[in-house]
Amino acid sequence: MRQHDFEDFDSFDEQPSRRRAARSRRRGRFDDPEPTRSGRLTEGERVRLAKLRDDAYTENQLPDGADRWSTWDDAEHGPLPRPDWVVTELAAVDTDLGVLKTGKEADVHLLRRGLPGTGGTLLAAKRYRSDEHKLFHRDAGYLEGRRMRRSREMRAIEHRTAFGRNLIAEQWAVAEFAALGRLWTLGAPVPYPVQRNGTELLLEFLGEEDGTAAPRLAQVRPDPEELTDLWFQATAALELLAAEGLAHGDLSAYNLLVHRGRLMVIDLPQVVDVVANPGGAEFLARDVRNLAGWFHGRGLGEHVTNTGELLAELVTAAGLG
Numbered sequence: 001m002r003q004h005d006f007e008d009f010d011s012f013d014e015q016p017s018r019r020r021a022a023r024s025r026r027r028g029r030f031d032d033p034e035p036t037r038s039g040r041l042t043e044g045e046r047v048r049l050a051k052l053r054d055d056a057y058t059e060n061q062l063p064d065g066a067d068r069w070s071t072w073d074d075a076e077h078g079p080l081p082r083p084d085w086v087v088t089e090l091a092a093v094d095t096d097l098g099v100l101k102t103g104k105e106a107d108v109h110l111l112r113r114g115l116p117g118t119g120g121t122l123l124a125a126k127r128y129r130s131d132e133h134k135l136f137h138r139d140a141g142y143l144e145g146r147r148m149r150r151s152r153e154m155r156a157i158e159h160r161t162a163f164g165r166n167l168i169a170e171q172w173a174v175a176e177f178a179a180l181g182r183l184w185t186l187g188a189p190v191p192y193p194v195q196r197n198g199t200e201l202l203l204e205f206l207g208e209e210d211g212t213a214a215p216r217l218a219q220v221r222p223d224p225e226e227l228t229d230l231w232f233q234a235t236a237a238l239e240l241l242a243a244e245g246l247a248h249g250d251l252s253a254y255n256l257l258v259h260r261g262r263l264m265v266i267d268l269p270q271v272v273d274v275v276a277n278p279g280g281a282e283f284l285a286r287d288v289r290n291l292a293g294w295f296h297g298r299g300l301g302e303h304v305t306n307t308g309e310l311l312a313e314l315v316t317a318a319g320l321g
Contacts, residue, residue, distance in 0.1 A: 063116040066093035070113060075195035075202075079181045083192055083204075085121050087113045092120070100124060100213050105172065105269065110211055111202065122211060124191070128173050128199040128269075172269035173199045179246065179271040188240050189233070189264045206259045206266075217263065218253035218294070228304060231295050233263040235310060238287060242317040247272045247280065251287040253294040274318045284314050 062069070070092040078086075097110040106128045114120020173196060180193040180203070191204035207213040222230060234256065241247060248255075248271060255267035274280025292307045315321040 062093060064093065066095045068094050070094055071197045072195060075197040076177065077195050078193040079185045086194055087121050089115055091115055097211060105129065110205065122205040123194060124203045124205045126201040126203060130199065170199050173201055175271060176269040177201055179268045182244065186240060186244065189237055189262060191264065191266065206257050206264055214257040214259035214264070216254050217256040217258055220258050224299065227295065227298055227300050230263055231300055231305060234291055237263065237265050238314060239317055242284065242314040245273060245275045245318055247274050247283040248287050249283050252290045274320060281315060281320050284318065285311055288314070
């Protein structure tokens with residue numbers, strides 16, 4: 001046998017112990033929950049230091065007691081031409097002034113956005129929640145006609161996983177933002193959609209400079225003349241939506257605001273494409289029933305509302321008749 005063959009055997013004898021030592025080192029690396037080796041930070045320590053850096057950055061950088069820098073640069077923007085009150089400067093800051101409204105699917109906060117040292121602009125920040133156990137309990141009917149193509153996302157939505165619930169929340173935010181932009185461009189009585197960032201919408205604030213929000217239709221007590229005027233404003237809004245092939249989908253006196261005598265339509269996450277949705281005609285009919293019921297309860301007669309004729313006009317305008 002050649003000399004180098006004996007040398008090979010010697011090296012093979014040494015390899016098991018080397019391999020055992022290597023395995024031992026690897027086990028130590030993966031089994032220890034918090035490695036203490038010099039020069040390494042544990043995960044907990046990294047999180048703690050990151051929080052300290054974030055807190056220090058926030059405290060040192062945000063002026064005027066603001067809660068965050070403007071998110072304008074990261075967001076989807078509303079339609080053009082933009083109202084002149086929209087603040088687009090990246091140096092602007094956002095200050096949360098409190099909750100305006102809470103709901104099953106979203107909360108609405110009052111937000112002030114402006115450059116430091118200026119009065120800024122009041123906005124309504126609508127923030128959809130994705131962690132509710134019964135999130136969007138009626139979403140199956142509303143989402144007909146705008147299904148997602150990717151089977152993984154559809155499965156997540158159908159099984160209401162955490163990922164699926166977040167997708168649903170974002171779908172509603174996207175749908176509302178798109179509908180508001182489309183309707184605002186057409187001149188519909190809706191708030192201007194300033195931006196969308198994930199599941200947060202920033203919208204035109206309908207109210208007074210002191211932060212007092214415009215009342216819901218359900219809260220007002222109009223005289224007979226005002227009641228009739230508000231009804232015809234409401235039907236005009238319904239006709240405009242129907243001409244675009246849309247129904248509000250959940251219209252009532254609680255998602256209509258009366259802002260300085262003008263009826264404004266809000267809460268449009270469930271806006272329905274009445275052509276693509278198999279239940280489109282029923283959504284139109286339900287909007288009419290809900291709305292007329294409130295006006296009838298306030299004394300406006302059927303001879304004024306004429307709901308049968310109104311519904312027939314909406315169906316025709318939507319191209320369903």
